[in-house]
Amino acid sequence: MRPCSVYCRGRGVEVTWRLRPFRNTDPPALVRLWNLALTGRGAGVLPSVNCLELAVLAKPYFDRYGLVIAESDGQVIGFAHAGFGPDSTGQKISYERGIICVLAVHPQWRRQGIGTQLLHQAEEYLRHRGAQEIYFGSHRPLCPFYWGLYGGSEPSGVLESDTEAKPFLQRRGYQVVATHIVYQRLLDGSSWPISSQAVAWKAKSELQVVPRPVHRNWFEACVASPLEMLRFQLVAGGRVLASVDAWEMELFGWRWKQPSIGLLDLHVADDLAGQGLESLLLAESLQYLDEQYYTLVEMHVPESAQALRKCLRELGFEMVDRGLVYRRGTLTETPG
Template identity: 35%
Template sequence: MLYRPFRNTDPRRLVEIWRSHSACRGLVQPMSVALLDEYVLSKPYFDRRGLIVAVDDSAAGEPNPVGFVHAGFGPNERGDGLDTSAGVIAMLMCHPLEARTEIERELLVRGEAYLSERGARRIRLGGVAREAPFYLGLYGGSAMPGVLESDEPLLAVARAACITGDCGDSGYCAIGRRTVWHRELATLRPVVDRTQMQIRRRANVEVVLDPPAASWWEACVYGPVDRLRFDLVGREDGARWAWAEFWSMDAFSAKWGVRAMGLKRIEVAADQRREGLATFLMGDALKQLAGDGVALAEAQADDDDLSSTALFRKLGFVEVDRGTIYEKQVPAAVSPPKTRTEAPPKVVKV
């Protein structure tokens, strides 16, 4: 088995590997070269050395790629560059017809080595929310959730990479969980009570089409998708009390057969919290989305985010999947395994 960096001739083969992957709710199918290019390869921080391909060259004829791992880095605090101390194994796939366990293990080690050699001191298996550099719009749903429970092949890789007992340097630990929530908008009934009626008299909901990105990182991650922001603005003071931003999940919409929007984030001003504003804003936003032909809204929240969980339940969202966040501490550089790699081209002197 040969392990080498990505080549420009690989996309078609990588798409074939993706299409052969076990179907799950949060995996866009059918994958295409155009989608791979738009959501992954066109990112300005894409590094071909971080996309490592396993190639079976044992048979006669053209070597056949059978798996790949894609490693990258999350953003720094300002969102204007990469944080090379925070590594991410963004994707790992292997053709199901191959003897995949050994190949997957080898790919994971090589992905970790790529990250460690560039300064990573912690590595997460599966992209998580803001830290995910690739595959938003193709995997996970409205955000990157770590490793989905419905993604059995990747979940098996993650569990095999975990250790039992105390966390140490030899493996991954599950450090958190996320829940994926869905709301079918055809049956939407916004919450109506005294508090909500008072808010309606005091504030307006304003819609901002394609709002400006908050940072370079956000522009890179959300570049391929359309976004929509709903602002809750006080009628008297003109201040923005709360806002909720959604993005168009076009690739998932094609898979699910309904138009879907994902909740990117909802925020309430610090001095306006616990007054029912999030419930009012979300209810109004979902109502407007339904009026525009959106049939499904998706949201995600960490399991320890009790306020978001309560909000989604109150609005009629139902749990459809769960993700686990796996992390590994890397105190020193990881050496790549001693298996065959692509030899450099020979230089012929004339």
Template identity: 30%
Template sequence: MYRTFQSGDEIGIVELWNEVLAHDPINEKRFLTQVLLDANFDPEGLIVAVDGERIVGAILAITRKLPMMGTDLEPDTGWITFFMVHPDFERRGIGHGLLVRASDYIRKQGAKKVFFSSYAPNYFLPGIDEAAYPSGFDFLLKEGFRRAYSPVAMHRTLTDYVYPEAVKAVKADREREGYIFEAVQDGDLPAVIRFANTVFNPDWGRAIREGLLQGLDPSQILIAKKDGNIVGFAMYGGYKGIRERFGPFGVDTSEQGKGLGKVLLHEALHSMKKRTIQGAWFLWTSEKSSAGHLYLKNGFKTYRTFHVMVKELAD
């Protein structure tokens, strides 16, 4: 039997999650903050399959009710951020039944396409990890999804980290040209958030704001300025208070090619090392992007690959 979310289901969903999605376990607090308290959450979009009183499958469908910025609700787009079926109940059509109902929910909201699972702000993973969940990847393909792109997660150990002398030299050159590298000051925070929102994407500005509201030390946001204007920034520890999580991080495209990104990256890594943080990691970049090349050249290694999947919804 299928039904929509009811109070108390969170316990069974988390238990099922930790059994099925073993590479990415969660706890009830994280489920509360990333699902139930998400401004876009609708109980009608969280569909469960039950066997008696037991939850044996679940799927979450999301459409935007609160814009990330301005008034854009992305009305053509919906997202599925997780799905799962207990191994004892596989090959009974339960996954298909859940997906049909989730797609119907998204379609009724007016959306024309659905992604797995590039939803901001409360995604769990950027997409499906084919290596960790091969049956999940095959399921999406069979259900008509196609791969849109494949972001990667990277990690760098800091146990042996030393600020490179070559990067110090680049920093000194830029400082002689009038660039300033420093931890953000309170008065710069509105400009940094605006810079992240407009130059990159609204989820980055949200991450900065929410991190600070949740107690992030502003010294964990490093900035580059020229003539009083923000031209780049790097942050760590801002997502859910996870000390080792690096990002967001970016340099204005008009300022790229000057080594500013390299300096900001190492300013952040050095700051992390001073806090005795033993590693830096993040979930989402492209290995082929300029940022991806920068990470790989500076000690980061890819440890997971995801596929963002998309399907056009028929009328």
């Protein structure tokens, strides 16, 4: 990507800014800009460049040309970051589908065309690398960067609470192709009701808390290793009946001002589906977390997962946001 200069009139004066690729000296300025520009409920508070290093810069597939910087007189005033997800095996990067993970502009520099130019440059980077489809908003498996920094317990697109994003993207040809519901529950010593089906399982199973087993593939290890997940699992007769993973959401806890933990990847053995194990697993996991120092738990659920959504509501979870995945152009399918 070649640097470019753009002139615009903002607030009655002519200002100059340009786009360029990331440089190794940029991280401190990017952290400052992040904390100024990304202030919504779903953006973590970054205390240092170490957070950016772990979630972005240290990834083995990081390409500085995918991280587009907007600057004026040496000041970083905006950035957009584009990348790619894995192939079907998870063992290497696929360049067929590109993802724009984040776009941010300094509050004092907004509505001067900077966001549009950052978006266009990120799209051009993806097309140049071979992308046939372009998405906006990290979502699994298209989540190469920023898990743990934006979105909450897992990457689920752009949060609806970031109200400026939707009209900005729709005016530029993006449409929503997937929706995830963001649920939260306070851990306050309350009882945890379980379904009648789950009562029978409670007597013959036990909850185990173990380190999350090895990651399934190379890409998952690259993305999720810094999160240091635990796994809650219900076991009976040496068999794992159901499991759910958890990780401490430290940077989000600073935003929400309370110790927070995220749940994800709830799985029940196929032959035991519909027998109340989801309810029992979540209730016992929440009881365990309630006895620790956590006071808030979050979980994201696809909008179409009605049974799990019902289970969460019965356990006292409330919807606090929605994650929206966007795709550019005419849409015929949802992302996998």
